[in-house]
Amino acid sequence: MEIVKEFIIDFSRGIFSVIMQMVIIITIIMVVLEILRSFGVIDFFNKYLYKLTRFLGISKGASLPLFIGIFIGITYGAASIIESYQQKEMTKKDVILVSTFLCLCHAIIEDTLLFMAIGANPFIIVLVRVIVAIIITLVVRFFYERKHHTDELDNNENEFNQEIK
Amino acid sequence: MKVLEASKVGLIKAGKTIWKLIKIVVPVYFFVKVLEYVQILPYISNLFSPLMKYFGLPGEAAIVIITGNLLNLYGGIAAMQAFSFTARQITIIAVMLLLSHSLPVETTIIKNLKVPRILQICIRVVTMIIFALILNLVWK
Numbered sequence: 001m002e003i004v005k006e007f008i009i010d011f012s013r014g015i016f017s018v019i020m021q022m023v024i025i026i027t028i029i030m031v032v033l034e035i036l037r038s039f040g041v042i043d044f045f046n047k048y049l050y051k052l053t054r055f056l057g058i059s060k061g062a063s064l065p066l067f068i069g070i071f072i073g074i075t076y077g078a079a080s081i082i083e084s085y086q087q088k089e090m091t092k093k094d095v096i097l098v099s100t101f102l103c104l105c106h107a108i109i110e111d112t113l114l115f116m117a118i119g120a121n122p123f124i125i126v127l128v129r130v131i132v133a134i135i136i137t138l139v140v141r142f143f144y145e146r147k148h149h150t151d152e153l154d155n156n157e158n159e160f161n162q163e164i165k
Numbered sequence: 166m167k168v169l170e171a172s173k174v175g176l177i178k179a180g181k182t183i184w185k186l187i188k189i190v191v192p193v194y195f196f197v198k199v200l201e202y203v204q205i206l207p208y209i210s211n212l213f214s215p216l217m218k219y220f221g222l223p224g225e226a227a228i229v230i231i232t233g234n235l236l237n238l239y240g241g242i243a244a245m246q247a248f249s250f251t252a253r254q255i256t257i258i259a260v261m262l263l264l265s266h267s268l269p270v271e272t273t274i275i276k277n278l279k280v281p282r283i284l285q286i287c288i289r290v291v292t293m294i295i296f297a298l299i300l301n302l303v304w305k
Contacts, residue, residue, distance in 0.1 A: 003202070011198045015191060022186060027179040034175030038167050075190075078274045079182045085278075092279075099280045103271070103289060104264055111238065111263055118242060119252055120259035128260050128300065132292055 026079050029068065033080075056134070057141040058097050061089030066098050074106040093144060100140045105133035186274070193273045197236055200269075206232055220261070221301035222254055229258055234290075237267040253304070261297045265289035 036042050042064065049063035058066065065084050069077020081098060084090045090098070108126060116122045200206070210231045214224035225248045233241025241262050250258065268289070272282045 007198065007202050011195060014198065015194050018190060018194060019187060022190070023183055026183050026186070027176065030179035030182065031172050031175035034171040034178065035168055038171035074271055075186060075274055078278060079186060081278055082182060082185065083178055095278050096280060099275050099278045100288065103275055103280075103285055104292060114238060114242065115255075115259040115263065118245060118255060120256045121252070124256055124300075124304075125259045125263055128296060129263050132264060132296055136288060136292060 022075065025072070025076055029072070029076055029080065030083070033064075056097060056101065056137050057145070058094045059091060061087075062094035062098050065090070066101060069098070069102040069106050070108055072107065073110065074102050077102045077106060093148075096144060097137055097141055101133045101137045103133075104136055105129045185277075189273050189277060190270065193270050197269050201236055201240070206235065209235075219301070220257055220297040222257060223248075223250075226250070226254070226258055230261055233262040233266045234268050237270065238262060241266065257297055257300055260300055261293050264296065265293040 033042065036045075046060050046063055049067060050060045053063045053066060061084055065077055065080035068080045077098075081090065081095060085095055108129065112122050112126055115125055207228060210228040213231060214227040217224050217226045217230075220226070229241050229244045229248075232244045245255075245258065268286060272285045275285055276282045
């Protein structure tokens, strides 16, 4: 019985701090983004971030969620992706590519400091993580584009056939 | 005025997003806590400890990797304190854990973006294994 009690207390405490952290950080991110958007600063950011991220095959509106995820954390990146997708600033392809990247590489400041504190080499862990995420994202992009390219060809062919008939 | 208007929109969006994430995170967090209390992880780790030598790690590293993957990074790091690893081993463990960790929670969050969980787990675990092997071979 003692252990159940301990579990409930431990769980409640843990989930409370998780939720509080989420509420605070997401509220700050969303309000700041909305204010920046109203002044047109987001478009300015997107223009420059896009230059950095274009080679991943993602569109302009996807760069900001990507950077939020990389620097702040996967939960906040995901929150920002959901928001951008609903605003139609991101396509389905963007969502898949950005999610793949963030899967492997997120919260690099917090995570790296955590492991630096116990004696890992910070340059190696950051470098490996970013390079791996880029490689895997490009692989996913390749397969995604190939699949959808063939879909397009099929559609064209169907249209062509219909025209003939 | 513009700022106030924008803040209001931001707050509404934040509320919606937070609610969405709470619904995801609470059950998964419960599952992770149960896993921590049931103490099944040492048994799983024993199965994997013979494989650790391919990554240049001692067998005990299995408990660190398994804990980090099934619970979270803090659990993995806490498990590391029980053993003494060299700087090279710590960096290899760090690379492995950073590529793949907190799988129950993080895959559920990304699953919400319509990327299948099984695909995410494959990507993360396979890249973890491949790049740990490479790092072990390249870094002498």
